[in-house]
Amino acid sequence: MATRQIIAELSQRIRTIERTGQRSAPQTDIILNGLQGLERLLGEAGWPRGCLVEWLAEGRGAGSTSLALWASRAAWRDNLLVMIDSRRELHAPATMPFAVDLSRTVFIRPEQPLDALWSLEQTLRTRGIGAVVCDVEKLSSQACRRLQLAAEIGGGLGILLRPANARRQPSFAEFRFLVQPLPPPNPSAVAVSRRWRVELLRARRQFAQRSIVVELSNDSDGLCVAAELASATPAA
């Protein structure tokens, strides 16, 4: 028990060293992770406040938005959610199963990519915003650094949805996940079911496990995403 406590204290100290400047008060509270099993990749029970998370996926319809929304849905429980939708294709009613309260959600629909980046930085910098969701195609490392600093000031969660080819670009994000669809477990099932491998490409700290398998079943009591414990792959 004592060793675990020491490890927790040490990781807290590493975190405060990693944080730049004195602007970010040592916030011990975290945003609870909503995706069961993901904590093995995160190293703790949730997302630290004021961090950027990148979700990469190949092509649209791969499911990274669903997973990102589901995993961070605790972030907009008490606060505003901002969705920056420069392609104007997010369907607001479909976000409601992800605990999104549309009365406390603002959609920003900029026309220029530069405006989207500006809005993202402005929003991340603001306290009182629970989370910002944004499609980001290209991001220079300088811009990424600015976003990360803005998130540290604001204390919200920055969720960047990016194409898979962004994995070669450098990043200042706290976590970078790659979502890969897997063949369905039982192809003959009538209900909709999906399965993904969520791979942790990058994190500030290294963890033993690098990927988990996540399954979605559209059963009667709502959208349910649960990790399949047995098929978790160990680190390579």
Place this chain on the structure above:
Amino acid sequence: MTRMVCVWLPNWPLQRLRHERPELRDRPIVLFSNTGNRGPRVAGVGRALLPVANHETGKSAHPTTVDSLTIGMPLAEAEALLAGQAVTTHIERHDPAADIAGLRELARTCNSFSPLFGIEEAESPECVLLDVTGCEHLFERKMGTLARPCSHTTEGTGRSAHPPFGSEHNIVAAVTNDFRQRGFQVRVALAPTIGAAWAAAHHCSPTPCGSVDCRSQSRQRLGADCDATPISGEIGYEAMNRPGHKGLGYENLAPLPVTALRLPLKIIETLHELGLRRIGQLRALPRETLPSRFGSELLKRLDQAFGDAPELLVPERPLEPVATVWVTDEPLTDRESLKFVSGQLLDELLGRLKPRREGVRQLFCQIKGTAARPVEFIVNLVSPSDIAKHLLELLSLQIDRADLPEGISFVRLEATSIASLATRQRDLFGFESDADTHREVSSLLDRLSNRLGATAVVRAIPVADAQPELSVRHEPVACLCPENQISRRALAPVRVAQTGASALRLTCETEPRLKSRPLRLFAPPQRIEATAAGPEGAPMHFRWDRCDHRVIRSWGPERIETGWWREAPICRDYFRVETQTGQHFWLFRCFDQAAWFLHGAFD
């Protein structure tokens, strides 16, 4: 000699509701309030103004039931009585503050009759008061032309042709006409004092009024709608000042009931117990004995009605535009100096608003240069602000984007919408409070809407519509309707727009289809080449975004069809498909065009 006009709007809360929402005119209204701890009680009942005939019996459908309600009965009982009626009754909570605000607003529209206007001072005021002393000469024209008073007087020769009080008669007629044309029921009276005018307006009715019921006079004045007979203002006037009657007209007060004195219900009950029903009877009593027997209120009201004690009219001030102008001979050339000038104008503007404790919600900016057309833009705010730095930042965002004329020589700023600032109390040690983050958020939304345009910063409001692309409506966050204001913690609750008769609250529980809708919906749907298994079957293969997609699983079809009465009715069979790469798409077969479309992606 002062001359006061009292405009009584009987049952003002009901009249206000009908005036603000004309659709309620043909429906009965029930108002309720939560006074005391005995649950909601009926506070006011109004019949429908236009009787709606019941088609089956041919009779008027509602009066029997609405009339059977009494003031003060539990709301639940009233609802039970009203259940099963052909015409649904509108039930609403009584809002006294809105009533007073509405009456003030109404009073401000009366500045064409008199420079001094206000509302009566009472717990639930229903009267607009006008001081028309010395205004008679403005109304000397014939009555027919008097929809509005004219500002020029006629020649002095015309004056003698009118009866002594003829021009005053015209005032009353003009006021009455004006209110009637706006759809209000009024009784108007003109008298030397506020008290006498009030008494005449309330109690000199065209029909001979018998003993006046106490109840109608007390705080339950909000009660049942008054009788259907047209209320005539002029008669009230004539009762006070008969043509040819040269006196002040106070003796006309004597036959009026004691309720005309604006007394509390308790005093009136006492007076009735003693058999004192008329004002004249009260005047006959020795004056010194009145305060000890009935309290000082009675004597004060009596004196006010007869002009022995002063009563002040608290005037409403007309709202004047708050604007500042900067003009120069030396034209400006660059944006930086324009921003500096705007900053100075803003400081001046906010300095004027500061004593009123109000902030700007909408700012109108006009810039003129050598070009003929001035540049104009509007800065909208999510919540009122009095912080010059914030407003200047928003202005600068617009100035940076605007196409400025050359040689700017005129800048004008006007606060076109003003609202009172929410007062905030800081923590003792200046810690961040909820209000601080709230202010930060609204300032963020202001900045976003002013740089990206109001239509780019929106809230989504679900609409109960089967057609997926029409099932959501986007409303700008920074627009002036109060429903859209950001409340303390969050945005105001979204009301689901209604398309049918019944209100629908869209949640995941009530709307299981939400779970089967894609997170990304392409607008408009993208036409694709697809091969399907049979004319009704699921797609097998399609090409989109320069990729071939082979379908390995599919769910559906889900038929979505809208009625022929729509402008563009649809008939589509939707399939959810999984491709060999594991992506999930939403395709549909359009029967009209016999083609396949990609409508969304389950991302």
